[in-house]
Amino acid sequence: MVFVGIDSLSLPQSVAFLLESPRLRRQEISKLRHPTQFIGLDRIHSHLSSDVKPFINKPFLSARIDESSPDKSFFDVDQRSYMTSIGTVFPAHHRVMATPTVSTILQFRAVDYGMEACELMISLPARHEAAEVTGEPSFVASDLPITIHLSQLDMSSPLDGETISYRTQPRPLREIAEFSIRNLPATFSHNFTCKMEEVLTFKVGCQSPECHVEWWQDIEYPGITLRQHALL
Numbered sequence: 001m002v003f004v005g006i007d008s009l010s011l012p013q014s015v016a017f018l019l020e021s022p023r024l025r026r027q028e029i030s031k032l033r034h035p036t037q038f039i040g041l042d043r044i045h046s047h048l049s050s051d052v053k054p055f056i057n058k059p060f061l062s063a064r065i066d067e068s069s070p071d072k073s074f075f076d077v078d079q080r081s082y083m084t085s086i087g088t089v090f091p092a093h094h095r096v097m098a099t100p101t102v103s104t105i106l107q108f109r110a111v112d113y114g115m116e117a118c119e120l121m122i123s124l125p126a127r128h129e130a131a132e133v134t135g136e137p138s139f140v141a142s143d144l145p146i147t148i149h150l151s152q153l154d155m156s157s158p159l160d161g162e163t164i165s166y167r168t169q170p171r172p173l174r175e176i177a178e179f180s181i182r183n184l185p186a187t188f189s190h191n192f193t194c195k196m197e198e199v200l201t202f203k204v205g206c207q208s209p210e211c212h213v214e215w216w217q218d219i220e221y222p223g224i225t226l227r228q229h230a231l232l
Contacts, residue, residue: 057226059106062094065166067101075161097214103205110194117229118194126185142212145182155201
């Protein structure tokens with residue numbers, strides 16, 4: 001048997017570049033630029049139809065932080081992952097919790113051309129139902145009224161959920177609202193302009209001394225979402 005050595009100079013330039021390039025860590029991959037798939041649309045002198053419907057954008061990351069455990073990361077604890085014969089499955093479930101010491105950081109990426117009128121929405125249900133798979137309550141709230149605090153953090157790139165903690169959280173960018181929940185169901189919305197591919201980071205916390213609210217959000221229980229409307 002004869003072994004033939006591979007000279008990178010004899011390979012196509014693109015292949016040689018990949019072989020010689022240093023490996024990117026997972027945290028570095030998430031920070032790569034997202035090139036637009038809507039090349040040249042901004043040079044077309046037309047407008048989006050008024051019939052363009054808004055759509056719901058869901059968080060790609062949720063991470064709990066706790067002032068009483070400032071160096072602890074809760075990311076692994078809060079993921080409903082499970083093992084299968086082909087590997088680990090991470091369902092599209094996000095846990096949101098707010099108490100006087102616990103807050104939840106959520107990140108969204110605004111997407112789609114021209115859909116740059118954003119609306120951050122919070123929808124809390126009236127009933128406390130148990131999830132079919134786990135049997136855990138999908139929504140839990142302490143006695144009403146409670147006061148929820150919502151702010152935006154100064155972070156425009158994806159966070160590493162495995163390392164985020166109370167001590168390492170991004171600094172506040174702006175206060176959005178404090179709103180009191182006196183009855184359920186309850187809704188709240190905040191409108192603002194966003195940019196395509198912009199990463200938006202928000203934090204949800206509690207101000208009431210006895211406040212405790214938490215839920216697992218998925219398709220059935222939306223919780224906190226980003227609704228995008230046509231701006232053009």
